[in-house]
Amino acid sequence: MRDASPYVLWFDEYTEDDRPRVGGKNASLGSMITAGLPVPPGFAVTTDAYESLRSHPDLVAHVRGLLDPLDVSDSRLLQKVAAEIREAIVALPIHADIEEAIRTAYAQLSAHCGSPAGPEQGIGVAVRSSATAEDLPDASFAGQQDTYLWITGADSVVEHVRRCWASIFTDRAIAYREQFGYDYRQISMSVGVQKMVDPRAAGVAFTLNPSTGDRSQVAIDASWGLGESVVSGEVTPDNFLVDKVLREVVERTISDKAIEYRRVDGVVTVCEVEDERRTVQCLTDEEICAVAAMARRAEKHYGRPQDVEWAIDRDLPDGDNVILLQARPETVWSKAPRASVSHGAYDPLTSIVSTLVSPMHRKNQ
Incomplete structure (x- = not known):
């Protein structure tokens, strides 16, 4: 029996109504699995989890203070600002209920695939960014955020979910959004956790x-x-x-x-x-x-x-x-x-x- 949580959506339970909560990449995986295509099992950490970052006023003010005056044509400054924002996000503790939902889902996925899941046990998974902007019709955000392969253990999965969130602020993604007029405050991030194939x-x-x-x-x-x-x-x-x-x-x-x-x-x-x-x-x-x-x-x-x-x-x-x-x-x-x-x-x-x-x-x- 899977635990119900607003922070986790299993790919095989996906419906089209869920697309805004899981981003383009995870929506595609969910759509294909529910259609019977041979896709490895997994789950999405929904945008509800990423939105918890916006409840940290110090982080919001820090990001705004760095990005609002930024001249993205200054590549050296852009790289410095992007790295500073990512470091701030990675250092931020995840809300306890969100972390518990990720750990529980990973343990259930590992058990489904025949492996125990402790802090350093479990199946190898891919942890993939799935931004809500990836499939906009007039822009291509694909490849601008990070994916990590062969991540094993609940501790590492939680860490790499946080890294995927941070990757919405790579220097390339920041510059691209500025070029095409997309407000970073309107873009959210889901993260896919999926069984690795060897x-x-x-x-x-x-x-x-x-x-x-x-x-x-x-x-x-x-x-x-x-x-x-x-x-x-x-x-x-x-x-x-x-x-x-x-x-x-x-x-x-x-x-x-x-x-x-x-x-x-x-x-x-x-x-x-x-x-x-x-x-x-x-x-x-x-x-x-x-x-x-x-x-x-x-x-x-x-x-x-x-x-x-x-x-x-x-x-x-x-x-x-x-x-x-x-x-x-x-x-x-x-x-x-x-x-x-x-x-x-x-x-x-x-x-x-x-x-x-x-x-x-x-x-x-």
Whole structure:
């Protein structure tokens, strides 16, 4: 039996009415889980918890005194002010009822996943920022706040929730809000706490060809280990094009994948890939088609092209090991005007099935 709290919302209990309380990223996770997509379990620390910061008048006055006169074009001063605000938030004690709600939910998540949860026990989780401004139609706040991977133990989860709150005041986020006229006092923060996947391989998939906008194809980028090496551009990934109608791999490029991110002694570490794996295709053809099928399910769920992050969980059996980590709507080709088709050039296949290149930001400390 889960404890009811205004400060915690489980992803599998999400409804669209909850979106303002959990931010865009957590809303997406909740929506996909309730739709039956293979997303790891977890919960959101709601914006009600973040709003408790606004009840600290000394903090509010301190932030206002630093930000109101700030010239964001002075990069050195901007970095100094941003760091000072984050330090003040991290140093602020969390209200006892909020901390208890986070600890209780983490213990319940750990128990659900088969692990005890004491102060230094429990499952490894991702602690992800989910600001309420991330999905505004005229701005892109994605990647401006922090995400922490492989956080273990209730004490550490509470600490990293606080760090996510503080990351709403990174120098980049402050400057962006100033540039586009968004008031920091109108933006709130939810934090997602989600079971980590231990990937054998991971990457991204686009439910159209990001080079051409062709909606008859799914494009997959894949590499060994965590997907960070792909989204950060540190490795040239294997690339596969899958035909949506034929459900076959129609084009493949196998790359030399020199590094991978993987967990070593509890820490996410950059490791060299062994010579025998560097130029080997990191997915089987069955896994490629399974990733494509899952991406298409996300596209159908949202009713528009998607850019999804996925992983092959080394701890799950074949057939159940393709996991959906995140999905975002396409923002490049969907804004491009559709070319009219003359009668002589009509292509029925493209017409039937005719991107989202917004990389995930991951900061691990």
